Amino acid sequence: MAMPRREQSLALAIKGYAWLPDLRRRGRGGPVPMRLLGRPAVAIGGPTAARFFYETGNVERHDAIPGPVLDTLFGRGAVHTLDGRAHDLRKALFVALLMGDGVDTLAKMTGMAFDEAADRWRDAGEISLFDETALVITDTVAQWCGVPEEQSDRIDLAWDLLAMIDGFATLGPRHVWARLARRRQEHNLARLIEEVRRQDPAPSALSAIAHHRVDGRPLDARTAAVELINILRPTTAVTWLVAFAAHAMELWPQIRAKVAESDEYATAFAHEVRRFYPFTPFLGGRAARDLRFQRIDIRHGTTILLDVYGQHHDPRVWPEPYAFRPERFLHRAVGEFELIPQGGGDPRTGHRCPGEQITVAVLGTLAQRLARLPYYLPPQNLTIDLTRIPARVAGGPRIVLARS
Numbered sequence: 001m002a003m004p005r006r007e008q009s010l011a012l013a014i015k016g017y018a019w020l021p022d023l024r025r026r027g028r029g030g031p032v033p034m035r036l037l038g039r040p041a042v043a044i045g046g047p048t049a050a051r052f053f054y055e056t057g058n059v060e061r062h063d064a065i066p067g068p069v070l071d072t073l074f075g076r077g078a079v080h081t082l083d084g085r086a087h088d089l090r091k092a093l094f095v096a097l098l099m100g101d102g103v104d105t106l107a108k109m110t111g112m113a114f115d116e117a118a119d120r121w122r123d124a125g126e127i128s129l130f131d132e133t134a135l136v137i138t139d140t141v142a143q144w145c146g147v148p149e150e151q152s153d154r155i156d157l158a159w160d161l162l163a164m165i166d167g168f169a170t171l172g173p174r175h176v177w178a179r180l181a182r183r184r185q186e187h188n189l190a191r192l193i194e195e196v197r198r199q200d201p202a203p204s205a206l207s208a209i210a211h212h213r214v215d216g217r218p219l220d221a222r223t224a225a226v227e228l229i230n231i232l233r234p235t236t237a238v239t240w241l242v243a244f245a246a247h248a249m250e251l252w253p254q255i256r257a258k259v260a261e262s263d264e265y266a267t268a269f270a271h272e273v274r275r276f277y278p279f280t281p282f283l284g285g286r287a288a289r290d291l292r293f294q295r296i297d298i299r300h301g302t303t304i305l306l307d308v309y310g311q312h313h314d315p316r317v318w319p320e321p322y323a324f325r326p327e328r329f330l331h332r333a334v335g336e337f338e339l340i341p342q343g344g345g346d347p348r349t350g351h352r353c354p355g356e357q358i359t360v361a362v363l364g365t366l367a368q369r370l371a372r373l374p375y376y377l378p379p380q381n382l383t384i385d386l387t388r389i390p391a392r393v394a395g396g397p398r399i400v401l402a403r404s
């Protein structure tokens with residue numbers, strides 16, 4: 001690679017979401033060689049780069065995710081870290097569980113649970129939309145997965161899942177909480193997996209994971225717990241997007257009535273929330289062999305970073321990217337490598353998120369229920385700090401529901 005390579009870990013820690021887009025702007029949008037955590041790396045972005053990142057045989061994942069991220073966000077041995085046949089076989093389990101009829105069922109269940117919770121909020125004064133949504137989603141997804149309530153306290157589970165997400169990208173106290181939360185839930189859920197294996201349970205995601213076999217062998221109980229958490233945790237993560245949805249409806253109030261009225265608009269709104277707001281900053285893997293991209297040689301083993309946040313705010317891909325406009329997603333199909341908050345390509349064959357349909361369905365449903373509620377936001381700080389990963393609406397937001 002021709003350009004000088006500077007260590008970038010500190011810049012990442014300081015700048016957060018703005019780090020890669022800034023670097024790439026300075027590199028005029030082309031690949032930017034650098035060092036990250038002491039290793040050679042290259043940052044790329046844009047739909048052509050996303051296609052390159054997801055092309056079979058270009059990027060591998062084992063050994064690519066730092067230990068602190070595995071010990072908080074994903075878990076050791078997770079599907080995220082597998083390549084080749086091992087990945088195909090494990091991924092098939094997720095695709096079967098997450099990309100079929102269950103999507104609608106989970107979205108409907110979440111919507112009903114949200115309505116029931118909203119009935120309780122009416123006389124409660126100010127409530128944290130973030131915390132309440134996390135409880136609603138966690139309880140519903142745990143039930144949908146077949147996790148019995150008596151074996152997994154829903155409030156503990158919700159706080160632990162939130163902690164795993166909130167603390168993965170920092171080395172401060174949030175990270176310590178995240179590690180403890182993961183250890184506790186892996187332990188609890190591994191015991192549950194063992195119990196399910198001794199019984200003959202009703203069909204559920206829990207029993208499918210417990211009984212999943214590769215070459216005749218089941219997953220060890222801890223890895224099975226990791227993968228169960230890989231359904232529970234990211235579904236609870238939709239809470240972040242619901243908070244962003246409330247933020248958008250506050251800043252652009254004319255949108256609220258449209259979300260309330262039309263399912264199609266609510267889905268377009270969900271896509272625009274996923275494009276506009278900061279959640280996944282970038283994706284990483286390692287060059288699986290010597291590669292060449294846009295006249296840059298990338299040596300085998302080099303870390304390749306795909307700039308997700310930058311791609312979503314690139315005017316060459318999204319005209320007026322800082323305008324929040326759900327209409328851009330109405331009446332058109334979205335390209336496989338264009339909108340990539342949950343990865344690109346085909347989720348059945350590559351690493352793209354298998355929970356994307358669930359995310360859009362749950363977010364669209366909850367945003368619409370919210371839009372229809374007679375609520376308002378009391379004065380509060382609605383800043384979103386882009387140096388914090390994952391970013392959050394500072395005030396929650398907190399909402400007040402008018403009494404019926």
Ligand code: HEM
Pocket residue numbers: 079080081091094098230231232234235237238241279280283341342343344350351352353354355356358359
């Ligand atoms: C807030 C919503 C979500 C976001 C932002 C998100 C984002 C992502 C991203 C960026 C990836 C990695 C793609 C890659 O490495 O190429 C991923 C993978 C994954 N996601 Fe999601 N996701 C979300 C919701 C969900 C949901 C609801 C589920 C399950 C119900 C889920 C399950 C998974 C799994 C199992 C993987 C690993 C796939 C693989 O490595 O093959 N995610 N997600």
